[in-house]
Amino acid sequence: MHIAGINKSTLLDYPGKVAAAVFTGGCNLRCLFCQNSSLVEGLIPEIREADVLSFLEKRKNVLSGVCITGGEPTLQPDLSDFIREIRTLGYAVKIDTNGTKPEVLRKLAEDDLIDYIALDIKTSREKYRELCNVDIDVDKVNESIELLKSGFFPDYEFRTTVVAEYFDRDDAAKVGEWLAGGRRIYLQNFVDTNTSFVGRGVLHGQTREEIEAYAVILRKTIPEVSLRGID
Ligand code: SF4
Numbered sequence: 001m002h003i004a005g006i007n008k009s010t011l012l013d014y015p016g017k018v019a020a021a022v023f024t025g026g027c028n029l030r031c032l033f034c035q036n037s038s039l040v041e042g043l044i045p046e047i048r049e050a051d052v053l054s055f056l057e058k059r060k061n062v063l064s065g066v067c068i069t070g071g072e073p074t075l076q077p078d079l080s081d082f083i084r085e086i087r088t089l090g091y092a093v094k095i096d097t098n099g100t101k102p103e104v105l106r107k108l109a110e111d112d113l114i115d116y117i118a119l120d121i122k123t124s125r126e127k128y129r130e131l132c133n134v135d136i137d138v139d140k141v142n143e144s145i146e147l148l149k150s151g152f153f154p155d156y157e158f159r160t161t162v163v164a165e166y167f168d169r170d171d172a173a174k175v176g177e178w179l180a181g182g183r184r185i186y187l188q189n190f191v192d193t194n195t196s197f198v199g200r201g202v203l204h205g206q207t208r209e210e211i212e213a214y215a216v217i218l219r220k221t222i223p224e225v226s227l228r229g230i231d
Helices: 049-060 079-088 102-110 125-132 139-148 168-176 208-218
Strands: 001-008 017-022 065-069 092-097 114-120 158-163 185-191 224-228
Touching: 001 049, 017 049, 049 079, 065 079, 079 092, 102 125, 114 139, 114 185, 125 139, 125 168, 139 158, 158 208, 168 208, 185 208, 208 224
Parallel strands: 017 065, 065 092, 092 114, 114 158, 158 185, 185 224
Antiparallel strands: 001 017
16 A cells, blocks of 8 residues: 555544544546645655554544545555455545546445445536546546445445536536436535645635535435535
8 A cells, every 4th residue: 555644533534433534645637626736646755554554553442434535545456455454443444536446446345345435526527537637537437426326335425626617507517417316415615725736826716605506406416415614
């Protein structure tokens, strides 16, 4: 495992649990709005897997979940073994993914290694390539969406970071059609920082009112639509 960071205690990364968040290094996308560009580029020194497991062993009476996030965790060849070690310690496991590796997700589900999965939906299908900044195969993301919708995982969420330049009401309607039949989606606002691939001042967040309008549109096809981290 290439582990580039750990948040030792978080209430935000695993719904309903006090969790640790483990950040894997590297990603196959270069989303313009990414908040972790140095982590994606593999520029952050690795943390030893043994040290992470030792920390989790010591904290297992305080924490109840581990969120494996990135970067993109499904690129790690020994991800299953790592999760098995975490599970042996008694933790529930959540994974955050961009959905480009449905075959990895399918295997993780078949091996019953995931308790909760969060799948990023970047924007409507038409804008995916431009926002992800690579020649992404959106059909792969679609395959992952179908895995979630068909109940492959015990629990899940879709989540979208709304960037003004890449998400409007028309995109909300298209995403609603795309995810129709899905259980829940969280909308979070883009926060402009210097750590994105485009630097500060190029992309913009949106008003709460506008994001609430997206929620109304999405509720036509998705039962649970919530705003996350938006004042
Ligand atoms: S936003 Fe996520 S999927 Fe996109 S480049 Fe960053 S880590 Fe990868």
